[in-house]
Amino acid sequence: MFNQEQLPYLLQKEHIAQLQKDSILIGDRRTFPFERSFVRCHDITSVADAIRAMVTQGGGPLQVALVSMKFLARQIARSIVPCTIETFDEAIRILSKARPTNTTMARTLTSFGVKLTAIEFDKRTIVEIVDNLVHMIEIDFDRQYDLMSDFGSSVITDQDGILTTCFAEHSFLLSLLKAKDQGKRFKVFVPETRPYLQGARLTAPSLVELGIETALVTDGMAGHLMANKIVNRYMTAADAVAMDGSIANKIGTLTNAVCALHFQIPYHAFAVSPDTSLHSCDDIVVELRDGNDIKRVMGTPITVEQVQGYYPAFDVIDATLITSIITGKGMFAPNQITHAYDEVT
Amino acid sequence: MFNQEQLPYLLQKEHIAQLQKDSILIGDRRTFPFERSFVRCHDITSVADAIRAMVTQGGGPLQVALVSMKFLARQIARSIVPCTIETFDEAIRILSKARPTNTTMARTLTSFGVKLTAIEFDKRTIVEIVDNLVHMIEIDFDRQYDLMSDFGSSVITDQDGILTTCFAEHSFLLSLLKAKDQGKRFKVFVPETRPYLQGARLTAPSLVELGIETALVTDGMAGHLMANKIVNRYMTAADAVAMDGSIANKIGTLTNAVCALHFQIPYHAFAVSPDTSLHSCDDIVVELRDGNDIKRVMGTPITVEQVQGYYPAFDVIDATLITSIITGKGMFAPNQITHAYDEVT
Numbered sequence: 001m002f003n004q005e006q007l008p009y010l011l012q013k014e015h016i017a018q019l020q021k022d023s024i025l026i027g028d029r030r031t032f033p034f035e036r037s038f039v040r041c042h043d044i045t046s047v048a049d050a051i052r053a054m055v056t057q058g059g060g061p062l063q064v065a066l067v068s069m070k071f072l073a074r075q076i077a078r079s080i081v082p083c084t085i086e087t088f089d090e091a092i093r094i095l096s097k098a099r100p101t102n103t104t105m106a107r108t109l110t111s112f113g114v115k116l117t118a119i120e121f122d123k124r125t126i127v128e129i130v131d132n133l134v135h136m137i138e139i140d141f142d143r144q145y146d147l148m149s150d151f152g153s154s155v156i157t158d159q160d161g162i163l164t165t166c167f168a169e170h171s172f173l174l175s176l177l178k179a180k181d182q183g184k185r186f187k188v189f190v191p192e193t194r195p196y197l198q199g200a201r202l203t204a205p206s207l208v209e210l211g212i213e214t215a216l217v218t219d220g221m222a223g224h225l226m227a228n229k230i231v232n233r234y235m236t237a238a239d240a241v242a243m244d245g246s247i248a249n250k251i252g253t254l255t256n257a258v259c260a261l262h263f264q265i266p267y268h269a270f271a272v273s274p275d276t277s278l279h280s281c282d283d284i285v286v287e288l289r290d291g292n293d294i295k296r297v298m299g300t301p302i303t304v305e306q307v308q309g310y311y312p313a314f315d316v317i318d319a320t321l322i323t324s325i326i327t328g329k330g331m332f333a334p335n336q337i338t339h340a341y342d343e344v345t
Numbered sequence: 346m347f348n349q350e351q352l353p354y355l356l357q358k359e360h361i362a363q364l365q366k367d368s369i370l371i372g373d374r375r376t377f378p379f380e381r382s383f384v385r386c387h388d389i390t391s392v393a394d395a396i397r398a399m400v401t402q403g404g405g406p407l408q409v410a411l412v413s414m415k416f417l418a419r420q421i422a423r424s425i426v427p428c429t430i431e432t433f434d435e436a437i438r439i440l441s442k443a444r445p446t447n448t449t450m451a452r453t454l455t456s457f458g459v460k461l462t463a464i465e466f467d468k469r470t471i472v473e474i475v476d477n478l479v480h481m482i483e484i485d486f487d488r489q490y491d492l493m494s495d496f497g498s499s500v501i502t503d504q505d506g507i508l509t510t511c512f513a514e515h516s517f518l519l520s521l522l523k524a525k526d527q528g529k530r531f532k533v534f535v536p537e538t539r540p541y542l543q544g545a546r547l548t549a550p551s552l553v554e555l556g557i558e559t560a561l562v563t564d565g566m567a568g569h570l571m572a573n574k575i576v577n578r579y580m581t582a583a584d585a586v587a588m589d590g591s592i593a594n595k596i597g598t599l600t601n602a603v604c605a606l607h608f609q610i611p612y613h614a615f616a617v618s619p620d621t622s623l624h625s626c627d628d629i630v631v632e633l634r635d636g637n638d639i640k641r642v643m644g645t646p647i648t649v650e651q652v653q654g655y656y657p658a659f660d661v662i663d664a665t666l667i668t669s670i671i672t673g674k675g676m677f678a679p680n681q682i683t684h685a686y687d688e689v690t
Contacts (some may be wrong), residue, residue: 311560
């Protein structure tokens with residue numbers, strides 16, 4: 001198992017979400033790396049609002065949601081909210097709606113809710129019960145990340161040029177760390193990932209923190225990098241995987257995946273498990289965000305007010321464009337992904 | 346022939362370059378649309394430096410270079426520089442080196458130099474001679490733009506969604522204006538074109554100025570737009586065309602062209618003429634610019650200092666990715682481009 005201290009600042013649990021006596025602190029990824037600040041939420045609705053406002057993103061909402069369950073247990077123990085399963089069900093419903101495309105948080109919370117329903121609890125036992133359930137979930141995710149990064153590191157070859165997109169979190173970063181420990185030399189090309197610049201702000205600084213050779217590029221450079229054989233591998237996370245092997249991931253991923261196919265470069269996507277409720281790519285809900293976000297960079301306008309912006313937040317990537325989906329159960333060709341089915345524990 | 350007043354602010358000749366008594370004013374595209382300012386140059390070396398610093402770009406350097414020839418003629422008339430052909434040859438050499446990828450300026454200046462060599466001139470006649478030569482060149486370019494935009498507008502279909510890249514200047518903007526006059530309805534999707542944001546700053550405001558429906562998108566959205574049938578056509582300028590039908594254009598063009606091929610969408614590139622000195626794509630010189638430019642947006646850092654940036658300024662697009670190259674002589678399949686050969690007059 002990997003060591004938590006190997007992880008970069010952004011992926012350390014206490015920097016994603018912290019439980020306080022009467023609030024939850026959420027690490028603010030919007031201002032990283034220029035500030036290391038937190039947003040304080042006093043109830044579940046404000047946690048959901050913070051997730052919707054991109055205070056945290058990618059794998060962040062999952063950890064925030066787990067801390068939210070521990071927070072609710074303590075609110076029950078202190079008689080602030082009713083000691084019923086509905087208190088959790090309502091919170092799960094509110095949180096799950098905050099990010100429609102990435103279903104990992106929603107599925108994990110649903111599974112948590114099912115387990116909690118089966119357990120008798122009262123005000124004196126709820127904290128211990130919820131903390132134990134959350135602890136088991138965290139251990140399971142860490143185990144999945146460890147397995148995924150074993151597989152991920154195995155496909156990396158010495159002298160690789162690896163393109164990524166957005167912030168591919170534990171599975172990708174641990175794959176790179178393990179490949180580096182195996183003595184492989186490689187360089188990672190990070191598209192800035194407009195409009196929120198997760199590549200420039202989250203991935204590139206984290207890779208530098210891990211001592212991995214990194215170059216920041218713009219979002220349109222995949223063709224150049226692949227045609228000139230500077231990049232020979234494409235690796236991203238997947239925000240959702242459907243049962244037909246298609247995936248959703250940050251806008252820009254489809255464009256790069258099409259280039260990877262054209263230039264005959266493998267594309268590997270990391271996912272804990274497919275979402276059995278998504279039968280095909282048509283079932284993936286793509287979150288449309290405010291088009292005005294395209295017209296600004298970190299708050300500064302880049303065009304005139306009259307121009308309209310268009311901002312689909314995610315791409316759906318057809319199974320035919322993907323070489324393998326890397327899960328904790330192994331690496332699967334997209335049309336074999338049903339074999340990776342594993343109910344989130 | 347199109348009317349100069351139809352052109353948006355940026356393409357009006359006096360906003361590209363202005364001849365002053367003892368200097369040349371260059372319209373500063375770096376600060377547009379937020380400022381409408383000019384950079385003043387007192388000699389050819391500082392004009393070349395301004396071009397190199399991206400004060401103007403795309404088709405801008407050509408107009409700046411023509412005004413520079415008129416400026417030199419006046420300096421000769423006032424005995425500030427020697428009255429010899431070498432005065433022009435030296436200036437042509439300095440200016441041509443300022444942008445290695447786009448060869449239109451260099452080829453036009455070379456042709457101008459050849460013509461001037463054949464004419465006897467002295468201090469009293471040089472201004473009229475140069476002004477006449479420049480005037481003939483300007484008329485010829487306007488005629489080419491007019492013909493190119495006749496062809497360009499003819500391929501645009503009612504209800505088109507058109508993707509572009511960077512700032513495709515006269516040929517593209519006039520094509521849109523003519524298609525609009527023909528009663529065709531369409532929408533143009535403009536990638537912001539990082540790092541200098543020519544799409545967001547130059548193209549989108551110019552299209553709004555022309556009353557054309559416009560949406561600003563990020564540089565990674567081609568796949569999304571094409572897969573979802575929001576865009577059904579890709580149109581750009583070409584900074585250079587080689588005799589094998591391959592072209593150079595702003596970085597990001599190759600990525601979008603690959604997506605266009607994958608989604609079976611036509612890609613049209615505008616070019617006045619191929620460069621006969623470029624036998625194949627291997628002869629196209631791609632300008633590498635400062636990687637630090639990727640790490641900033643309009644001066645604001647978007648990542649940590651330790652991250653390295655990589656900035657090839659142009660893409661080379663293989664002939665197999667291009668549907669047609671639109672010149673003043675007609676629309677050519679890339680492998681037929683030698684038929685468009687026309688010595689720049």
